[in-house]
Amino acid sequence: MTTTSNIAQIHPASEPTPLVGIPMSGAEMVVRALKDHGVDTLFGYPGGAVLPIYDALFSDEDVRHILVRHEQGAGHAAEGYARSTGKVGCALVTSGPGATNMVTPLADALLDSIPMVVITGQVATHLIGTDAFQECDTVGITRSCTKHNWLVSSVDDLSAILHEAFYVARSGRPGPVVVDIPKDVQFATGMYLPPERSPKRSKRTVRHVDAMKIAEATELMATAQRPVFYTGGGVINAGPRASEALRALVRETGFPITSTLMGLGAFPAPDKQWLGMLGMHGSWEANHAMHDCDVMICVGARFDDRVTGRLDAFSPNSKKIHIDIDPSSINKNVRVDVPIIADAAEALEQLLVAWRNRAKTSKPPSTKTWWDQIEGWRNRQGFAYRPSNDVIKPQYAIERLYALTRDKDVYITTEVGQHQMWAAQYFHFDKPNHWMTSGGLGTMGYGLPAALGVQAAHPGALVIDIAGEASVQMTMQEMSTAVQHRLPIKIFILNNEWMGMVRQWQQLLHGERYSHSYSEALPDFVKLAEAFGAVGIRAEKPDELDAKIIQMINEPGPVLFDCRVAKTENCFPMIPSGKPHNEMILADTFVGDEIDDDGKKLV
Amino acid sequence: MPPHAGEPAESRTLAIMVDNEPGVLARVVGLFSARGYNIESLTVAETDKSAHTSRITVVTRGEPNIIDQIKSQLDRIVSVRNVIDVTRDPNGVQRELALVKVRSTGADRIEALRVSEIFRAKVIDTTLESFIFEMTGASDKIDAFIDLMRPIGLVEVSRTGVLSIHRGPELDRVSTAEAAALAK
Numbered sequence: 001m002t003t004t005s006n007i008a009q010i011h012p013a014s015e016p017t018p019l020v021g022i023p024m025s026g027a028e029m030v031v032r033a034l035k036d037h038g039v040d041t042l043f044g045y046p047g048g049a050v051l052p053i054y055d056a057l058f059s060d061e062d063v064r065h066i067l068v069r070h071e072q073g074a075g076h077a078a079e080g081y082a083r084s085t086g087k088v089g090c091a092l093v094t095s096g097p098g099a100t101n102m103v104t105p106l107a108d109a110l111l112d113s114i115p116m117v118v119i120t121g122q123v124a125t126h127l128i129g130t131d132a133f134q135e136c137d138t139v140g141i142t143r144s145c146t147k148h149n150w151l152v153s154s155v156d157d158l159s160a161i162l163h164e165a166f167y168v169a170r171s172g173r174p175g176p177v178v179v180d181i182p183k184d185v186q187f188a189t190g191m192y193l194p195p196e197r198s199p200k201r202s203k204r205t206v207r208h209v210d211a212m213k214i215a216e217a218t219e220l221m222a223t224a225q226r227p228v229f230y231t232g233g234g235v236i237n238a239g240p241r242a243s244e245a246l247r248a249l250v251r252e253t254g255f256p257i258t259s260t261l262m263g264l265g266a267f268p269a270p271d272k273q274w275l276g277m278l279g280m281h282g283s284w285e286a287n288h289a290m291h292d293c294d295v296m297i298c299v300g301a302r303f304d305d306r307v308t309g310r311l312d313a314f315s316p317n318s319k320k321i322h323i324d325i326d327p328s329s330i331n332k333n334v335r336v337d338v339p340i341i342a343d344a345a346e347a348l349e350q351l352l353v354a355w356r357n358r359a360k361t362s363k364p365p366s367t368k369t370w371w372d373q374i375e376g377w378r379n380r381q382g383f384a385y386r387p388s389n390d391v392i393k394p395q396y397a398i399e400r401l402y403a404l405t406r407d408k409d410v411y412i413t414t415e416v417g418q419h420q421m422w423a424a425q426y427f428h429f430d431k432p433n434h435w436m437t438s439g440g441l442g443t444m445g446y447g448l449p450a451a452l453g454v455q456a457a458h459p460g461a462l463v464i465d466i467a468g469e470a471s472v473q474m475t476m477q478e479m480s481t482a483v484q485h486r487l488p489i490k491i492f493i494l495n496n497e498w499m500g501m502v503r504q505w506q507q508l509l510h511g512e513r514y515s516h517s518y519s520e521a522l523p524d525f526v527k528l529a530e531a532f533g534a535v536g537i538r539a540e541k542p543d544e545l546d547a548k549i550i551q552m553i554n555e556p557g558p559v560l561f562d563c564r565v566a567k568t569e570n571c572f573p574m575i576p577s578g579k580p581h582n583e584m585i586l587a588d589t590f591v592g593d594e595i596d597d598d599g600k601k602l603v
Numbered sequence: 604m605p606p607h608a609g610e611p612a613e614s615r616t617l618a619i620m621v622d623n624e625p626g627v628l629a630r631v632v633g634l635f636s637a638r639g640y641n642i643e644s645l646t647v648a649e650t651d652k653s654a655h656t657s658r659i660t661v662v663t664r665g666e667p668n669i670i671d672q673i674k675s676q677l678d679r680i681v682s683v684r685n686v687i688d689v690t691r692d693p694n695g696v697q698r699e700l701a702l703v704k705v706r707s708t709g710a711d712r713i714e715a716l717r718v719s720e721i722f723r724a725k726v727i728d729t730t731l732e733s734f735i736f737e738m739t740g741a742s743d744k745i746d747a748f749i750d751l752m753r754p755i756g757l758v759e760v761s762r763t764g765v766l767s768i769h770r771g772p773e774l775d776r777v778s779t780a781e782a783a784a785l786a787k
Contacts, residue, residue, distance in 0.1 A: 328678070
């Protein structure tokens, strides 16, 4: 240990567990721990190996249990809950298929850094390894899609592991964890130790922002002529303080700002310094600014391939400052000049202080030329599309949805595909935690159950899942959950009968051979809604859209909205794979031969 | 471009201190396979029962940026307490143990014994036509020994993989991140 280090690691002592505590069963410990960690909502599905825990929940009045229709729904709902509240999302599922059905949400939460505690039942300890009924190696299967996981072998370890699970899920770079509890451990009686008295098991890393790095970053920023902020989901994860500090820093510096898909809402989109989202389907001005900038300030983003495009042509002439809480994100894909390993809120606050101090003594160079250039890109109007009076353009549908919900407390979730990109492009956010989407894993079927989780956390809010007709069918069964638990989510389906993004790529990359991307048979979504006990609305013409959207908003219960849109609309701008940021194609320049053979392999 | 991309791959020995709990080896090995890193040798054993610590020594090979990634990815594992890059440490000691079976008669048999004396290998089993040698040393020294035994009648080799420890009275407790901070 050294004084020059900015890192302190506290190693867990191996002192024996003090034998004081409250005696209770393992199952009761689970419920008690949930409450001790402030969990008010639990998403789950019962089964043989979690019956004791469900028994303990039976008489409990503090934890609201939302019964889903498929365990994947519970996982995504917990993610939506977590993303929209900043708290840890919780799910409870049984062994075997219950646990395997949870794998997709776990992988999704790991890639998007969503804090989540999943409790899985397991067969009794003496049956483990015997191929017992509904047995699977849950910790083995989930090892690579969790931040950490535990198989609890004794009730004496249970309370400490549960507390540790919450700590690991929310600390540092957040992520999902699994606690696998055998049935006999749930029945056994042991001593429950509350969180504050529980022994710490894993390392505790306390990081302090390196003041030298802050000074270096400030110096770079203060001499920049073409600066840009590139922010990501880490700002959202760092809580409202980070968003506030970011807003102040961006305003005081006067720099332009863009964000990843995951970071939307950290900075208000209506602001004139906002360039829109960057990346493969990002704005013309954001991608050009990223390519031409001389100083890039990356906060809580990870230079994902959907953001960088071709790596060797990514922002070739810039110095890069990278603030990230995870050291493994630094220099992973892109070499950076000033790495700052820190929580985004702390780093941004310190940058702000340093910036203010420096502004007192010397004036930074003018960014007027830079802004003029940006205005030029803006005037290109990369999001322009050809309007229509006959068919509803998907872009128009999102624009109207945004316009008609502006005065509401609105939360948006999405599925994955073209509709997701259009939502990111045409719906604008001015607050963090109001945009829930599957960014890293790209999970079709995320949005509907995520909306359940958001609605459970914000009962009075307007929660809309902007969906595609293909994605939404992957978790459609959760409409039943919405009806049962009176969660009035609105599922706004941009229905073009195609897996739109697949169709777009087949058009652009595979010689217009539309292999298995058209749904020859689709349900009648209005009747389907009615079958679930919800309300179905269909809009087919642009002139009826507004009235139908208003009808949807005013509906007190869950709604399936079948918005029939133009069938073969493409999502633009688009950075063709294998191309740098400044070679985007736009709707009006699209020819069809933009992607070469090398590029095809990269997508 | 990723940092240092294109620089030649090098061999590195990493000592990984982990909580001794079920599945911890799978976490470490799983990380290497999931992210496509190489493992050239691997040893693992509990080293401090009272502190529930095990020590995993991995010899890996990669470009410098990949090695940096491996270290930070290892540090992310909750059960990993710290990661020490032994190769980079001037005070790091690396040793390996090998059991080498040689079958020979006549002059070759005498030659085998003579070579083993030069390498300070120990005979731990013998028949009229074979020896088993036990030898410890740096990996390249064991390689040299095996190369010399090959024409004499090498039958089989069993190696432990590399072990490492830090010279001097202190504990090996400097984490990767701290070492990086110290280096600056």
